[in-house]
Amino acid sequence: MEAQGALALAIGLVGLGLWTVLVRRNLVWKLLGLNVAGGGAILFLVALAHREKAGPALEGVPGPHVDPLPQALVLTAIVIHFAVLALALVYVIFLSERRHTQDVRKLEETCPTRWPES
Amino acid sequence: MKVLGGLGIVGLVVLLVWLTWSCFPLGELPPWEEATAAWGSKNAVAAIVLGARLWDTLFEVLVYALAIAGVALAAGSLGTKAVLPPLPETPLLHLAVALLLGPIGVFGLYVAVSGHLGPGGGFPAGALVGSGLLLLALARGTRGLTPGWAGGAWETGKFAVTGAILLLGLGVLVLGARGEPVLVGLNVLIALEVALGAWVVLREFAHVRGEM
Amino acid sequence: MPYAVAGILTYLVLGVVGFVVRPGWLLGLLAVAAGAATLALWAPGFPPGLLLGETWGVAVGGDRVALVFWALALVLHLAVVLHERHRTGPFHPLLTLLVGTSLACAVSQDIFNFYVVLELVSLISFILVSYESEPKAVWASLKYLVLATAGMTFYLLGLGIVYVRTGTLGLALMAERVTQGDPVLVAGVGLLVAGLAAKSGLFVLGLWLPSAHGYAPTGVSAILSGLVVKLGVLGLARLAEVFPIEGLVLALGVVTGLGGLVYALWEWDIKLFLAHHTVSQLGYVLVGLGLGGEAAWGAVLYAAAHGLFKGLLFLSAGQAIYEVGERDLDRLRGKLSLPCALALAVGTWAIVGLPPLGGFVAKAVLADHSTAGWLAVLVVLSLGTAASFARLLPHFRSAGRGTRSRGFLLLELALLTMGVWGLVTFPGARDVGEWLKSLIVVAAGYGLHRLVHRQRVQLPALTLDRSFVLLLLGTLALVAVGLASWVLL
Amino acid sequence: MGTLVLCGLAGALAVFALTRRRLLLGVIGVGAHSLALAGVYLFLSAPDVALAEASIGFGLVTFIFLLALRRSGRLVVAAVECFPLLYQEGDRPAGLEWEILARLGDRLHREVHVLWVCRGDVSGALASGEAELAAGGFLVRSDPGLRLSRPVVPTRLVEVAVGPGRRVVLAHPCCEALAQSGDLRCEEPEELARALCSGEACRAVLDLLTFRELGLKGAWPEENCAIRVLEDPLAYRFAVALDAAEVHQALEELLAELEDRGVLADLVRRYLG
The missing domain is CATH 3.40.190.10 (Periplasmic binding protein-like II)
Incomplete structure (x- = not known):
């Protein structure tokens, strides 16, 4: 039951985060959404490692244990998410300074994907 | 476009719900006592992160180190630097920070050193110490905290620690070193790297003055 | 296996040391030498196995695909080091770390290891794309970052599903445990494929690629287009060895090839033009992979050849922009120096698949092992490539002597070597009919160019919001195609 | 049971945070959400992950977001x-x-x-x-x-008259309130001065500061102009x-x-x- 609840939350978080990336125009909001979606994916892995009435995978803890492998993977994933986010935020600060906006559409206008035709 | 995207998200959520629903009941788990015994650890997660899957962890350490290098590079190119002004001078804040910092440092060290015995490990420990440093910075202002220390010195130190972690990894992966001292050494080095990195990031973020 | 691991670690340690002592381009030379030495030590390959022999260890394996990727990475790295000797600062350390991580990616046989390594590769790519702090490049890098991170979220979700169903992350063990006819696994693998596709910039999931490769500094574009995007494709190839995802890969290949081609046909910025072509050539590689068997080997060879000639093209394009100060194809005409024009010519020669350079051999192997229907698709892609590259013809007339770059020379030699090696090894490549066919395709491409070159079509811009929606829809479509092909078979 | 309650809390916090209009509230809400998520991990028997999420996901991520907001303001x-x-x-x-x-x-x-x-x-x-x-x-x-x-800075409105005739009003909101039909409107003080000099208008309504500035520049003869102070202090x-x-x-x-x-x-x- 616990795992199901957490899985439902994880899927909800992924959906919510992606929705934020979709509808917001401000880059900081988009990054917040990505952060939440990434957190959802991490929770997804942890919840799938959980078993009914299981304790942490420590020696000396009796009874059934959770799967330690996904938890180990998730530790890595959390750090990677933080690293990418820090880089993204400093780019946002850079663009705010040079382009004076954090709005995606204005940024697209000032940096056209296509080179102007001669 | 947004309607299409919304439909896409709804579709993905439905798909994920169907997938997870059909995953139950979850399968049996493999025993992990072997792994902990092989690495001299009581915590299976630590045995995997620092032992069996050390290869991944080395790249993770590099991800962290390079993200910090990237932040420093991008922030350095901004040019306009202004120092984060300290919060209003209140003796209470100074006192609180002075009182908190010692315990945070000790707790961080404990979390790092005991990471293979119970919950903990290098990354959370480093992040804890990094946050403690930030509190200090907020109370005293970044300039007051690092008189005469160029930003480059911190980064150099961080890369030296990263190199040490990689060399230790070489010892484990190629030469076959293992056991409790390896785990403790890795955890402490990682904690040091993360704390230094967190400090560099927070410093850069505090120094860069962006505009809206 | 220890040799490969030691080689990768040496590469990484050298990269990290470079941040502390800054030896400039010598660092790159040192790293390439170390890499070449370890490559020679493990050269025929080693069987897949778990690092440290642990239950949960990371699976690595060295097969001929890994061998090709190592060789490509080392040659490209050497060429870029020779070309970008003037760079100081953290450029060479970053490049060394990027190539070292790519080496690790080539031997990885573990889906989570793939995730970590790809994240590191793209993290360094973000930094390198925005290395010169041009707002345009930073924005391109940020777009890359958002789309790649969203894609990797899908990858993690798929990884969870696949792990639950098979109980392992290593591909070798997974192949034993895969139960045919498991729709959940099919959908999970679909999510993995979507994540990899977003990461390697395939149409329509990873539309960040043209702007990121187009606005990056020259040497970085060469490495990104030549090596980095193919790592995601390599992941697809590894997955295809375990799961039946041929249908997905073929569909991705056709869409990617045609999409990239259409954008390239009406692009006038020289670097963006080359970047769009990277996309279309990825489609070529994917079609080969989807056909499987020896055709997949041809696809791997084509990936390597493409790495060489696209590296050459990007380096010469960068040189041209540096010399003339213009990016527009029309305005560059007749102003290039001799080595630059020559490099552009050799690259074009290779990309349109004329003998005896590297591109022709790979195309011949691919054509030899594909069925008639898919051969038609490949010919259409080649035709489009020839038609769009016909625009470069007037640029081959040089305006002066200029400075020589050793990077050009190295890549030209590598292309020639690969071509000669192919002619000796594959009987199919010595066939006069094949030579004639490739000539006819190029001639027809030139004719097509005369037909379309006056049209100026404005295609929709690849904005962040649009790309994100397409990523969502593309992921869903991939999973749907996977499930549909499962139902049909 | 505790897991479900915490899951609900974490979800509610995420929804709260991502539906705000102000970024600051969003960032703080996501931080609180991360903390609740760390609690969920604790209940799922993942103490290592909980510690990592609390120190990195809650600590560092919230810090860098807050600093980025502060710096881009x-x-x-x-x-x-x-x-x-x-x-x-x-x-x-x-x-x-x-x-x-x-x-x-x-x-x-x-x-x-x-x-x-x-x-x-x-x-x-x-x-x-x-x-x-x-x-x-x-x-x-x-x-x-x-x-x-x-x-x-306290000031007043004045009417300057160099003779009888048409009036020009400076386009301050306060001056405009005094404008009557037939009055000229001028956006800039220089425009007003020009109107006076050219004889297009002979009276002007303006504030003291502009009056002083224009007077110094010699927009009108000091000696033969009548100055009338209008209305209450401003x-x-x-x-x-x-x-x-x-x-x-x-x-x-x-x-x-x-x-x-x-x-x-x-x-x-x-x-x-």
Whole structure:
């Protein structure tokens, strides 16, 4: 039951985060959404490692244990998410300074994907 | 476009719900006592992160180190630097920070050193110490905290620690070193790297003055 | 296996040391030498196995695909080091770390290891794309970052599903445990494929690629287009060895090839033009992979050849922009120096698949092992490539002597070597009919160019919001195609 | 049971955070959500992950978001050139009001960015969110679309007459209230001076500061003009956009403090004599 609840939350978080990336125009909001979606994916892995009435995978803890492998993977994933986010935020600060906006559409206008035709 | 995207998200959520629903009941788990015994650890997660899957962890350490290098590079190119002004001078804040910092440092060290015995490990420990440093910075202002220390010195130190972690990894992966001292050494080095990195990031973020 | 691991670690340690002592381009030379030495030590390959022999260890394996990727990475790295000797600062350390991580990616046989390594590769790519702090490049890098991170979220979700169903992350063990006819696994693998596709910039999931490769500094574009995007494709190839995802890969290949081609046909910025072509050539590689068997080997060879000639093209394009100060194809005409024009010519020669350079051999192997229907698709892609590259013809007339770059020379030699090696090894490549066919395709491409070159079509811009929606829809479509092909078979 | 409650809390916090309009609330909400998520991990028997999420996901991520927000915040002032209250000296702003604005920037830890505009565009800039603050001889009694600061420099409206005839009114909101049909309207003081010199108009309604400035420039003969003071005392103020309550409060506190310490009186003496 616990795992199901957490899985439902994880899927909800992924959906919510992606929705934020979709509808917001401000880059900081988009990054917040990505952060939440990434957190959802991490929770997804942890919840799938959980078993009914299981304790942490420590020696000396009796009874059934959770799967330690996904938890180990998730530790890595959390750090990677933080690293990418820090880089993204400093780019946002850079663009705010040079382009004076954090709005995606204005940024697209000032940096056209296509080179102007001669 | 947004309607299409919304439909896409709804579709993905439905798909994920169907997938997870059909995953139950979850399968049996493999025993992990072997792994902990092989690495001299009581915590299976630590045995995997620092032992069996050390290869991944080395790249993770590099991800962290390079993200910090990237932040420093991008922030350095901004040019306009202004120092984060300290919060209003209140003796209470100074006192609180002075009182908190010692315990945070000790707790961080404990979390790092005991990471293979119970919950903990290098990354959370480093992040804890990094946050403690930030509190200090907020109370005293970044300039007051690092008189005469160029930003480059911190980064150099961080890369030296990263190199040490990689060399230790070489010892484990190629030469076959293992056991409790390896785990403790890795955890402490990682904690040091993360704390230094967190400090560099927070410093850069505090120094860069962006505009809206 | 220890040799490969030691080689990768040496590469990484050298990269990290470079941040502390800054030896400039010598660092790159040192790293390439170390890499070449370890490559020679493990050269025929080693069987897949778990690092440290642990239950949960990371699976690595060295097969001929890994061998090709190592060789490509080392040659490209050497060429870029020779070309970008003037760079100081953290450029060479970053490049060394990027190539070292790519080496690790080539031997990885573990889906989570793939995730970590790809994240590191793209993290360094973000930094390198925005290395010169041009707002345009930073924005391109940020777009890359958002789309790649969203894609990797899908990858993690798929990884969870696949792990639950098979109980392992290593591909070798997974192949034993895969139960045919498991729709959940099919959908999970679909999510993995979507994540990899977003990461390697395939149409329509990873539309960040043209702007990121187009606005990056020259040497970085060469490495990104030549090596980095193919790592995601390599992941697809590894997955295809375990799961039946041929249908997905073929569909991705056709869409990617045609999409990239259409954008390239009406692009006038020289670097963006080359970047769009990277996309279309990825489609070529994917079609080969989807056909499987020896055709997949041809696809791997084509990936390597493409790495060489696209590296050459990007380096010469960068040189041209540096010399003339213009990016527009029309305005560059007749102003290039001799080595630059020559490099552009050799690259074009290779990309349109004329003998005896590297591109022709790979195309011949691919054509030899594909069925008639898919051969038609490949010919259409080649035709489009020839038609769009016909625009470069007037640029081959040089305006002066200029400075020589050793990077050009190295890549030209590598292309020639690969071509000669192919002619000796594959009987199919010595066939006069094949030579004639490739000539006819190029001639027809030139004719097509005369037909379309006056049209100026404005295609929709690849904005962040649009790309994100397409990523969502593309992921869903991939999973749907996977499930549909499962139902049909 | 505890897991489900915490899951609900984490989900609710995420929804709360991502549906806010203000970024600051969003960031703080996501931080709280991360903390709740760490609790969920604890209940799922993943203490290592919980610790990592609490220290990295909650600690570091929230910190960098907050710092990024703080650093990308800029106080944009819609400014009208008005000597000696606010004017350009070289390419830097200067003047009495600028001294106050600089102090306000320090107090809010935000960089003050001056956007030079015409007087007619001020209210538009405030309403659209382009600027949070307007300065430069702003003269309004009350306006439902704005928050006004307390008086900064007292002044009055005057009518100058060099002879009988047509009247010209400076396009301040206050002066315009006195305009009658047939009066000319002028956006800029120079325009008004030109109208007087050319004889197009013979009487002018304007504020004291503009009167002094134009008088110094010799816009009208000092000796034979009649000056009539109109209406009640007025004052130059700052105008703050409606949704910038924080800025308004800081400004009020700052002005009260400056008045108490006599700094404001000093400034007025120094700039206006």
